Amino acid sequence: MSAFAATFRRELALMWAGGGAIAPLGYFFGATMLVPLAMGPDRALLETAGPPLVWIAAALSVLAMLERLFQADLEDGSLDQMLLSPAPLEVIASAKGAALWVAIGLPIALAGAPVAIALQAPVERVPLIVASLALGTAAFVGVGLIGAALTASVKRAGVLLALIVLPLFAPPIIFGASVASGEEVFAAFSILGGCALAGAALGPIAAAAALRLQAE
Amino acid sequence: MSARGPFRDKPQDKVLIRVEALALSRGGRVLFENLSFAAAPGDYVEVQGSNGSGKTSLLRAVAGLLRPRGGVIAFEGAEEPSLALHYVGHANGLKREASAREHLRYWTGLFGGSASEDDVAQTLEIGRVMDLPVRVLSQGQARRLALSRLLIAPRPVWLLDEPVAALDDAGKAAVNGMIASHRATGGLVIAAVHEALGPAPTKTLQVRR
Amino acid sequence: MFAFLANPARFMAFSAWAAPVLFAGALILFATGIPWALFYSPPDYQMGDTVRIMYVHVPAAWWSMGAYAFMAGASFVGLVWRHVLADVAARAAAPVGAVFAAICLVTGSLWGAPTWGTWWEWDGRMTSMLVLFITYLGYIALWNSVEDEERAARLAAILCLVGAINLPIVKFSVDWWSTLHQPASIMRSGGAAINGEMLGPLLTLGGAYLLLFGALTLMNMRSAIFRRRVESAELRRAQS
Numbered sequence: 001m002s003a004f005a006a007t008f009r010r011e012l013a014l015m016w017a018g019g020g021a022i023a024p025l026g027y028f029f030g031a032t033m034l035v036p037l038a039m040g041p042d043r044a045l046l047e048t049a050g051p052p053l054v055w056i057a058a059a060l061s062v063l064a065m066l067e068r069l070f071q072a073d074l075e076d077g078s079l080d081q082m083l084l085s086p087a088p089l090e091v092i093a094s095a096k097g098a099a100l101w102v103a104i105g106l107p108i109a110l111a112g113a114p115v116a117i118a119l120q121a122p123v124e125r126v127p128l129i130v131a132s133l134a135l136g137t138a139a140f141v142g143v144g145l146i147g148a149a150l151t152a153s154v155k156r157a158g159v160l161l162a163l164i165v166l167p168l169f170a171p172p173i174i175f176g177a178s179v180a181s182g183e184e185v186f187a188a189f190s191i192l193g194g195c196a197l198a199g200a201a202l203g204p205i206a207a208a209a210a211l212r213l214q215a216e
Numbered sequence: 217m218s219a220r221g222p223f224r225d226k227p228q229d230k231v232l233i234r235v236e237a238l239a240l241s242r243g244g245r246v247l248f249e250n251l252s253f254a255a256a257p258g259d260y261v262e263v264q265g266s267n268g269s270g271k272t273s274l275l276r277a278v279a280g281l282l283r284p285r286g287g288v289i290a291f292e293g294a295e296e297p298s299l300a301l302h303y304v305g306h307a308n309g310l311k312r313e314a315s316a317r318e319h320l321r322y323w324t325g326l327f328g329g330s331a332s333e334d335d336v337a338q339t340l341e342i343g344r345v346m347d348l349p350v351r352v353l354s355q356g357q358a359r360r361l362a363l364s365r366l367l368i369a370p371r372p373v374w375l376l377d378e379p380v381a382a383l384d385d386a387g388k389a390a391v392n393g394m395i396a397s398h399r400a401t402g403g404l405v406i407a408a409v410h411e412a413l414g415p416a417p418t419k420t421l422q423v424r425r
Numbered sequence: 426m427f428a429f430l431a432n433p434a435r436f437m438a439f440s441a442w443a444a445p446v447l448f449a450g451a452l453i454l455f456a457t458g459i460p461w462a463l464f465y466s467p468p469d470y471q472m473g474d475t476v477r478i479m480y481v482h483v484p485a486a487w488w489s490m491g492a493y494a495f496m497a498g499a500s501f502v503g504l505v506w507r508h509v510l511a512d513v514a515a516r517a518a519a520p521v522g523a524v525f526a527a528i529c530l531v532t533g534s535l536w537g538a539p540t541w542g543t544w545w546e547w548d549g550r551m552t553s554m555l556v557l558f559i560t561y562l563g564y565i566a567l568w569n570s571v572e573d574e575e576r577a578a579r580l581a582a583i584l585c586l587v588g589a590i591n592l593p594i595v596k597f598s599v600d601w602w603s604t605l606h607q608p609a610s611i612m613r614s615g616g617a618a619i620n621g622e623m624l625g626p627l628l629t630l631g632g633a634y635l636l637l638f639g640a641l642t643l644m645n646m647r648s649a650i651f652r653r654r655v656e657s658a659e660l661r662r663a664q665s
Contacts, residue, residue, distance in 0.1 A: 075307070083281055170595045
């Protein structure tokens with residue numbers, strides 16, 4: 001088994017043992033539940049504001065999962081072993097990112113369907129919203145790796161991590177929310193795919209550079 | 217304990233370590249300067265020193281995890297540098313929720329070994345706890361599991377930081393046996409210890425500022 | 426010049442006189458530029474006297490971006506050649522750039538109120554500037570929360586370079602997004618066609634901001650180096 005496959009499998013098992021997607025999904029539902037409570041149940045208002053708010057909630061749910069991603073590995077010595085593997089750290093970091101996306105990103109994208117419907121998004125647009133959320137969470141996880149690696153040695157890194165990562169979330173949010181609102185769907189969707197690719201490619205590289213420093 | 221590693225499919229590289237004028241610092245504080253030594257295949261080097269003197273940092277620098285402030289660390293004879301060494305540090309590198317067997321599988325993937333899990337478990341006498349999650353293991357059992365990495369994939373150089381911490385006499389004997397058979401096949405062991413491990417060191421390094 | 430200054434001792438000798446000289450130059454340019462901008466330049470035919478906010482606003486925008494570019498360059502040098510002075514320079518420039526970005530945002534808001542009729546418009550430029558400001562805050566916060574200075578410097582350098590990739594993407598995204606959302610009633614930002622009489626004071630103040638940036642950055646670098654020396658002296662005393 002390759003280092004990528006071994007890491008991917010182990011991370012999935014650990015996330016499953018840690019409760020899987022239950023907590024982030026609950027967070028996702030909870031955050032979106034507050035939206036109509038804050039805005040009022042006005043149907044027309046929700047129709048325009050609802051789909052973008054699904055995106056905000058998805059971004060926050062991914063963000064909430066990032067803090068311990070590398071911190072735990074640094075504290076328990078696992079990071080040293082990753083560094084000593086003959087496989088490049090970039091590969092191992094991307095395996096961790098892929099596992100996080102499968103464990104958290106995809107469930108959130110799927111949960112985007114009922115949430116979008118509850119927020120009065122037009123039903124025919126729901127598959128598009130789910131597909132765009134799948135790409136968007138991949139982009140969030142990609143850049144999230146960077147923030148998680150940069151703050152791995154910081155105690156109570158939550159706020160700092162958010163501050164670092166939120167500006168990086170701006171491009172996927174813009175194009176994802178545009179898809180969700182049905183504006184310029186094709187262009188926005190392809191750029192969103194570009195964001196996901198860029199995040200998946202650059203995230204592990206920058207994260208690995210930061211992790212090498214954290215291990216010193 | 218078998219006299220030779222039972223899970224080697226090919227003779228390992230003979231690696232020679234040469235350290236010259238090494239200087240290390242942590243957090244802006246110089247730990248030591250001008251440390252030189254060499255270790256040849258079959259050697260057992262014991263690193264001694266008081267707490268905070270830099271034993272751990274020395275091992276981490278040799279492992280390539282810590283960038284030295286100055287000096288040279290060279291591995292001679294290693295065909296593939298990324299396959300030259302194992303490092304077992306203070307932290308065991310274990311996940312509480314994963315079982316011992318899952319750890320061995322993960323390391324097999326991570327380090328590319330071909331050893332049989334059961335042979336490894338037998339050498340370290342952790343066969344009975346293989347399917348239990350790490351969180352229920354005793355400290356000694358967790359330490360044995362961490363040390364089992366050494367046998368998962370063959371590496372000519374072992375860097376051990378307080379290898380027998382939390383181990384009982386049987387555990388210490390098992391570790392000494394592992395070190396002996398590793399040296400017998402041309403392996404090289406550097407261990408940072410608080411008190412002498414047992415086997416007579418080929419070389420003793422005193423680390424102090 | 427960089428190779429010459431790379432030696433901290435030479436840098437301290439150089440900056441000891443360079444910082445005050447730059448500071449004096451900035452004062453002179455402010456002393457000429459501000460009255461020129463406020464009293465002797467023409468009012469805009471559309472915006473009237475409110476156009477004078479531009480002289481504070483535009484140079485702040487220029488040099489908050491310039492400061493970030495400087496930090497990205499220094500971060501690159503620090504990462505690749507592991508040069509301490511480059512790390513110190515990147516860190517020293519950050520608060521200055523952040524304050525420039527804040528000045529740009531506040532004056533932009535003040536300018537928007539009379540000309541656009543709103544204190545804040547989610548216009549492409551203002552939004553990008555806001556993202557830049559937040560990026561600055563993240564950079565400074567990361568520096569402050571990592572204890573080991575050397576590690577903090579490298580991590581912050583990685584963040585700075587990631588931000589340098591992110592910011593143009595954000596600018597592009599926000600431009601795309603604001604053309605999608607721009608209500609037609611809003612006048613496009615800026616709006617003032619710059620004529621020659623406005624260019625003089627604008628460039629003067631642009632120069633003043635640049636010199637001020639240089640002076641403040643050098644002073645920050647000096648105090649960081651002094652602090653490091655004091656700390657290592659104390660450490661040596663504690664160890665002996």
